[in-house]
Amino acid sequence: MSEFKAAVAEQQFVLEHIVNLAELGVDDDIIEAVLSGAGEFAAGEWAPLARIGDTEGPRWSPEGVTMPKGYREAYQAYVAGGWGTIGSPEAHGGQGMPFALSAAVLETLGTANMGFALAPTLTVGAIEALAHHGSPEQQALYLPKLATGEWTGTMNLTEPQAGSDVGALRSTATPRGDGTFSIKGTKIFISFGDHDMADNIVHLVLARTPDAPAGTKGLSLFLVPKYRLDADGNPGAPNDVRVVSIEHKMGLHASPTCVLAFGEEGGCIGELIGPEFGGIRAMFTMMNNARLNVGLQGVQVAEAATQRALAFARERIQSPRASAPGAGSVAIVEHPDVRRMLLRMRAQTQAARALVYLACGQVDRANAGDAEAKLRLDLLTPLAKSHATDLGNEVASIGVQVHGGMGYIEETGAAQHFRDARITPIYEGTNGIQAADLVGRKLGLDNGGAFQRLIADMRADVSDPLLRDLITGCEDIARNLLAADMDDRLAASTPFQTMLSVAVCGWLMAREHAVAESGTTPFLRAKASVTRFYLEQIVPEALGLAAAASAPAARLYELDAETLAA
Secondary structure, rough: OOOOOHOOOOOOOOHHHHHHHHHHHHHHHHHHHHHHHHHHHHHHHHHHHHHHHHHOOOOOEEOOOOOOHHHHHHHHHHHOOHHHHHOHHHHHHHOOHHHHHHHHHHHHHHHHHOOHHHHHHHHHHHHHHHHHOOOOOHHHHHHHHHHOOEEEEEEEEEOOHHHHOOOHHOOOEEEOOOOOOOEEEEEEEEOOOOOOOOOOEEEEEEOOOOOOOOHHEEOOOOOOOOOEOOOOEEEEOOOOOOEEEEOOOOOOOOOOOEEEOOOOOOOEEEEOOOOOHHHHHHHHHHEEEEHHHHHHHHHHHHHHHHHHHHHHHHHEEEEEOOOOOOOOEEEEHHHHHHHHHHHHHHHHHHHHHHHHHHHHHHHHHHHOOOHHHHHHHHHHHHHHHHHHHHHHHHHHHHHHHHHHHHHHOOOOOHHHHHHHHHHOOOOOOOHHHHHHHHHHHEEEEEEEHHHHHHHHHHHOOOOOOHHHHHHHHHHHHHHHHHHHHHHHHHHHHHHHHHHOOOOOOOOHHHHHHHHOOOOOOOHHHHHHHHHHHHHHHHHHHHHHOHHHHOOOOOHHHHOOOHHHHO
16 A cells, blocks of 8 residues: 555644543653554555455465465564564563553554454454453463464354354353363354464354353353464464355455354363353453454544545546636645545544544553543443444545545555445444443443543533534433433434544544644644534534434334335
8 A cells, every 4th residue: 555654643642632641651752663663664564465465365275274475474573573562461571551552553553454453453352351361371371472463362252143142152162171171163253263374373262161051141251272282382283173264255355254163073172261151251351342443443444545545636637626727637636525525534534543542541541440431431432433433434435435436446445445444333243232332331331420421521621512512412312312211222322322422522623623723833733624624514413413313213113124125
């Protein structure tokens, strides 16, 4: 991707003024060095492989998955550079830096090559699950290798018959009498479930022990390596984990999405992570991390699409500007509607980044023992996952539009961003599931106190009248939803989730605008203009969602299913 350049200045600005990373004990020079180094690495090693990852993709054979040419070497360079260690625990070989800073590094990698970046994304989640729920022995054996990226991690929930209904999982774990379990079952949609870039792959697998209760209460989490470890902790014999196939997908072609069969020959051995029947609690440690990182993927694809569209618009000469018809043809960036699209792309990308980084900062504060940060993180997670991925799709689509007919031609690369983005509102809990979680659980956290404190913090900072109206509208609708029955809550959940997300983004963009509006550098002048665009043109759109966010479920059921399909 020739247009790629790490958004270092933008990342630093958000880390300073939204996350307030200085409070977490990281000096500005370290932040700049990490972000700049990650940008140079991504531009040199990962970005050049984005096209081949999309056009050729991984290859499956009965022996496993082979990545496209150059991927193994680029991944090994990632490991050698220590990029996986930035946010990993110091006790297990990591650098112990804030999660928010490691998220910024992951954003850079994913902007350069979104499909490739899924490998470290899933590994980060496996590290979180083991760090919080693994035994000391498991942590000592696995975390040092996962922290460096020498081994990668996966999350294995979905099965063919279950989809998003985790309680319907059928994979089994039978005690072997020595503290380990025989694992048997099939999992689908496993990102980087197999590849040839690392020496081992650590699968975290949800399964049922004998006589386990039905539903999610009967699930336990198991550590299942691709290769069993020998007496020295090194990969040894294969562990009866077979790659049945890889999916043929719309996008994210650089990421092998695998169907995995565990224990077909009766020789798949796993270890329990945490207590029996504690699988959902342990898995949600990984899942919540993954949801923030999927939101970060929305930022990645939006940034990549914006960079590509800006480069094209500055180079593509077409037609005189309407206000100066005799002046000759100009670059399309000079045409008002193209300029509107580009400003919208930048504004939505910056809003998504601010929202996701804010949530990542709450992770760091929650890990330090801040109970209020934990509540705010729980409230922000469905917003960060859903809204940032919705914006990634919107921005990628606009990017195709900026290219015109050339955007529909694969060679320009604009279509790849659009295809890559489409999965993000679906996996790790669809955005509809996020909305259901928001209105079903998160609004009621601390008896509604967590939501009210967020509203109060936003209102205290905001003077813009439209943004204040939006905040008040969210508060009023939330109050009504909490008093409504569940069908009415769910019917309104998605438009309400978008309203609240825009309110939070508007709050953050207003904070950024207050810093930037008196600046004289090109960066600050651009920041002030983009944030003003967001407040003037995007915030008012969200006010129009109030009717949908207040409509009862009865309207959705006026037609029966047969009439609806007629």
